[in-house]
Amino acid sequence: MARHIVARTSDIPLGGNKVFGVEGRDIVVFHVNGEFFALLNRCPHEGAPLEKAACVARLTSPEPGVYQRSRVGELLRCPWHGWEFDMRNGQSYFDPKRVKVRSYPVAVESGEELQKGPYVAETFPVRVEDSYVIVEV
Amino acid sequence: MSDVIDRPILAEEVAAQSRLRIIDCDVHPSIRAHADIEQFLPKRWQEHLRTYGSHLRTPYIGTTPYPRSSPLIARRDAWPPTGGPPGSDLDFMRKQHLDPLDIEYGILQVLDLFIFSQQNLEFGAAIQRAINDWQLAFWSDRDPRLKASILAGQDDTTFAIAEIERCAKIGRYVQINVCPRANEPLGRRRYWPIYARAQELGLPLGIHVGGYGGHAPTGGGWPSYYVEEHQSNAHTMAAQLTSLVLEGVPERFPNLKIVFIEGGFGWIPSATWRMDRHFDAFRSEVPHLKRRPSEYVKQQFWFTTQPIDEPDEAKHLRSLIEWVGADRLLFSSDYPHWDFDDPRYAFKTPLTETERRKIFNGNARALYKL
Numbered sequence: 241m242a243r244h245i246v247a248r249t250s251d252i253p254l255g256g257n258k259v260f261g262v263e264g265r266d267i268v269v270f271h272v273n274g275e276f277f278a279l280l281n282r283c284p285h286e287g288a289p290l291e292k293a294a295c296v297a298r299l300t301s302p303e304p305g306v307y308q309r310s311r312v313g314e315l316l317r318c319p320w321h322g323w324e325f326d327m328r329n330g331q332s333y334f335d336p337k338r339v340k341v342r343s344y345p346v347a348v349e350s351g352e353e354l355q356k357g358p359y360v361a362e363t364f365p366v367r368v369e370d371s372y373v374i375v376e377v
Numbered sequence: 378m379s380d381v382i383d384r385p386i387l388a389e390e391v392a393a394q395s396r397l398r399i400i401d402c403d404v405h406p407s408i409r410a411h412a413d414i415e416q417f418l419p420k421r422w423q424e425h426l427r428t429y430g431s432h433l434r435t436p437y438i439g440t441t442p443y444p445r446s447s448p449l450i451a452r453r454d455a456w457p458p459t460g461g462p463p464g465s466d467l468d469f470m471r472k473q474h475l476d477p478l479d480i481e482y483g484i485l486q487v488l489d490l491f492i493f494s495q496q497n498l499e500f501g502a503a504i505q506r507a508i509n510d511w512q513l514a515f516w517s518d519r520d521p522r523l524k525a526s527i528l529a530g531q532d533d534t535t536f537a538i539a540e541i542e543r544c545a546k547i548g549r550y551v552q553i554n555v556c557p558r559a560n561e562p563l564g565r566r567r568y569w570p571i572y573a574r575a576q577e578l579g580l581p582l583g584i585h586v587g588g589y590g591g592h593a594p595t596g597g598g599w600p601s602y603y604v605e606e607h608q609s610n611a612h613t614m615a616a617q618l619t620s621l622v623l624e625g626v627p628e629r630f631p632n633l634k635i636v637f638i639e640g641g642f643g644w645i646p647s648a649t650w651r652m653d654r655h656f657d658a659f660r661s662e663v664p665h666l667k668r669r670p671s672e673y674v675k676q677q678f679w680f681t682t683q684p685i686d687e688p689d690e691a692k693h694l695r696s697l698i699e700w701v702g703a704d705r706l707l708f709s710s711d712y713p714h715w716d717f718d719d720p721r722y723a724f725k726t727p728l729t730e731t732e733r734r735k736i737f738n739g740n741a742r743a744l745y746k747l
C-alpha cells in the first residue's frame with residue numbers, strides 16, 4: 241500500500257468530509273470527533289455517494305422503550321436507502337458478514353515528521369506547523 | 378472494489394451488456410414554488426388555496442402521518458444546488474439522473490399538493506388540471522424525454538372524464554393516473570366510466586402508490602411506524618389488483634391496460650395464486666369472470682420494478698421475475714426519492730439479454746407507444 245498525503249487536517253472541517261481521487265478511486269475522508277476515517281465513496285448496495293451520507297450515532301434498544309445512543313457521529317447512514325456503516329472499518333450493521341464499504345488506513349502526521357521522512361514533496365508546500373492527513377491505498 | 382457486496386454475477390452481466398437506453402417509468406418532478414402552479418389555477422382556486430389550504434381525507438392536516446425516512450422523502454444528494462425541493466430543477470435532474478443513466482424517456486408521476494387526497498373534490502380537480510398543464514409547460518416542453526400523465530382523481534367521475542377529454546385532445550400525455558386509495562376499492566362500478574374512456578383512448582391506466590385515502594393504510598388500522606406504513610404499499614396494491622380483477626374490470630374492458638407503479642412486484646405471485654384457488658372454489662359468486670384471475674393479471678396488468686425486492690438469495694429474485702414474467706415488468710427508479718433504484722445495480726440477479734431489453738425498455742416502449 242502506498243501512502244498518499246491528501247490534505248491538511250484543517251482542510252476537512254470537524255463533522256465534515258472531503259472526497260479525494262487517489263489511484264483512480266474516489267475516497268471520502270471524514271473528520272469526526274477529532275479523528276479521520278477514509279472510505280470508498282460508494283455504497284456497496286446500489287452505489288450512492290457516501291460523501292452525502294448522514295453521520296449518525298449508533299442507536300440501540302436493549303428492551304422496548306429504552307434507547308441508547310453511542311459512538312455519536314461515527315456511523316454513516318447512506319443517502320439513498322439508509323443502510324448504516326461503521327466509519328472505523330466500513331462494516332455494515334445489518335449484515336456485517338456480507339456487506340462492507342472498503343475502508344483505508346488513515347494517519348495524521350505533522351509537517352515536521354513528513355519533512356524528515358520520504359514525503360518531502362516538492363509539490364506540497366509543507367509548512368512545519370501543519371498536520372497532514374495521509375491515506376494508505 | 379471486490380470487497381464490496383458479494384455479487385459475482387453482476388460482472389458477467391455487465392460484460393454481456395450492450396448499450397441499452399432506459400425508459401424510467403417513475404420519475405417525480407416537484408413544484409419549485411407555488412407561483413409556478415398558480416398560473417394554471419383559476420383565481421377562485423388560487424384564493425381557496427391561500428385562504429384554506431389543503432384539506433385531506435386523512436386525520437393528518439398539512440403533514441404526513443409518518444416521518445417518511447428523510448426530508449421530502451428524498452435522496453440526500455438530490456437537493457438541487459440552486460435551492461428548491463428535490464425534483465424541482467430540470468437542469469439538475471438532467472445532470473444527476475437523465476444524462477448519466479442514459480434515460481431515453483422518463484414518465485412523470487406528480488405527487489405534490491396531495492393531488493388525489495383533497496377532501497374538496499372540486500378543488501382537487503382544479504389542482505389536477507393545473508398540474509396537468511404544468512407538467513407540459515415546465516417539463517415535457519422543456520425536455521422531450523419527459524412524458525406526462527393525465528391526473529384525474531376518480532371520486533367525481535364527471536370531473537375526471539372532462540379532464541381526460543381535455544388532455545387527450547392535447548395529445549401529449551401517455552397515461553391516465555387515478556388515485557391508488559380512492560373512496561372505494563378500484564374495481565367498483567362507479568369508476569367504470571373512466572376505465573371505458575381509457576380503453577377507448579388507448580391510454581394505460583396508471584395507479585401509483587402513496588398518499589392517503591379516507592381509510593387507514595393497512596387493513597389493521599393506522600400503524601405506529603413509517604417502516605410499517607411503507608410495507609403497506611404492497612398490501613394496498615394487492616387489494617386493488619384483487620378488486621379490479623374480481624369485480625370484472627379486465628373482463629369488461631379487455632383492451633384496458635393497467636399499470637401498478639411503485640408497488641414493487643414480490644407480492645404478485647401469492648396474491649394471484651390465492652385468487653386463482655379461491656376462484657376455483659367460489660366461481661359461482663363471480664360468474665361474470667370468464668377466466669381465472671391469473672390470466673387477466675398476465676394479460677392486462679404491468680408492474681414497475683421499484684422498490685425492487687431483495688431476497689437474501691439471488692435465485693429467489695430470479696424465480697420471482699420468471700413467475701411474474703419479464704414482459705409484465707417496467708423498470709422504474711423513483712428518482713429523486715430515498716428508495717431510488719439505480720438501473721445498474723438494483724437487480725441483484727443476472728438478467729438475460731432478452732429480459733433486460735424488455736424490462737428496461739421494450740415493454741414500456743410498446744405500452745406507452747413511445
Ligand code: FES
Binds near residue numbers: 285286287321323
Ligand atoms: S445505495 Fe446505499 S443503502 Fe442503497
